[in-house]
Amino acid sequence: MEAISVSHDVPYSSQWESAALVPDLLSGRVKAEDDRLWRRSGAESAADYAFWSWRICGMACLRMALEHWGLESPGLVTLAREFLDAGAYVRRANGDGVEGLIYAPFAEHVAKRWDIEAEVHGRLAPEEIPDLLRDGKLVMLSVHPSIREPRTTPPSRGGHLVLAVGCSPDHLRIHNPSGLPGVSQRFAEVPWQALPRFFAGRGVALRAVP
Template sequence: MTESYRSDARAGHLRAAGHGDAVRHEVPYHAQWESAELVPELLAGRLAAEDDPLWERSGAATPEEYAFWSWRVCGMACLRMALEYWGLPADGLVSMGKEFLDAGAYVRRADGLDGLIYAPFAEHVARRWGIGAEVRPELDPEELPDLLAAGRLVMLSVHPSIREPQTRPASRGGHLVLAVGCTAGHLQIHNPSGMPGVSQRFAEVPWPALPKFFARRGVVLGR
């Protein structure tokens, strides 16, 4: 069945007529690396993050600092996309990561980084940008269509392999994506580590496939 859409510029989304509540928020996309087209090479290890030609856009002081953060800023990429959608200022991803480190949403340790820690993240988002950020330690997938229809964007904890929905991961969670729309058959996400042209922008995850990736927790963002 072909869906017919009516434009709703004020709400910033498209809603399907006669086929449930399909919503699509026109959110700009950012990968967690500055060169989104290089994600396959980076994930496969054929290219080092230090060699990303756009690394300076991140706000990192050195390629090595960029490389350290770039594997850990999926949450910052999700937030940056949401901020730009709402016309709010957003820094480079490493600059944002260091800001949230100072806010307690990341914890630096000798061999890496712990986080994103939701409570201090949400508190800093609300304080810094004045938008709602509700931590949801228990989030039912069935709530997502109503949240999206109400104008919210939702950061979801999923397994990184969600970029290939046909896979079956050994666990759930560990990576953050941004829910930006839905149809009766799919959840639409912007995936900071998705594959270009396949699973980065408005990537469709069938509702029956979502539970094997989704840890049923996240952060609901809204103005």
Template structure:
């Protein structure tokens, strides 16, 4: 899909949990997110607050990676989330959360951080390599089971990953809920498998 070209941007990785090495245990339920010893680094006031938000902030992990790569800053996830709530990109509803809502998120990132951000309700996978080659990073909506590309997921979308590169055979992603040792940073997803997970929408990010 990339005409023989391999392009990988050297983007730093952040998990959506404070301890990347514990993601497998948290996701599989072996431990609670509240038991993460680094919970305070998230910007939370309690382990319970951290537990509630950490399952929902894959988008903030993608934003942190982007900000660190281009601007050299990576505010705590909950600080970024609070700003997104104020911008209408997250909406609290009882004990639930609507979002990430792409259009207000893109507008907020553009005004707050000076990046060129654009929401794409229709973003074909075939467009991704060219956008990466032009210098963009892409937040893509995929099913969280993409951490294990051999699986057949029950649907598409619901989780955000950051596309950081492409090869003729693979999309290269930073997955905020990936498992250590294989599906977190610079994880390779075969193009032939991507369609099972990818919802065909996302947000593109670029330098000003």
């Protein structure tokens, strides 16, 4: 790994409106419907919010990037519906879930809607990430959600999106939409040697067009 240190001062956004609730949401002690701030998401109801809140890590990553570049940032569920219409999410026929985030239509809509350069990386090696960050990009990475506790060994890779916002020779720094408050939400450091256990080797690099 090349010795590159980069830090982008990106604001943080959880995929739940109440970021402090994440441990209780993950454990099942609290339901997403009980998040008192659900209306901020643009959801039509608490049930609508609960459905989407578990599925919009990608929207949280996008929102962080938009706010970093001073661009319009709708509520997370509002964004999800917009990308559903754009084909980046697809509702399952039985109605109990969605397929997504689908990178190609996501990147196309991001470019059209906000004039953001969005480059899909179907194959992305960890050693390529520092150069992307050095070029001023923020990188959405597909990782296993247990990356919130990087000492764990996940059963698989991928399934969750985090935003790479910086790096050092020893660590990748991420904003994790489902991270644990005070531990792994903001500028969470993931050792480079641990990253391959979680990282599926794909993502989307975002950069604001000058």
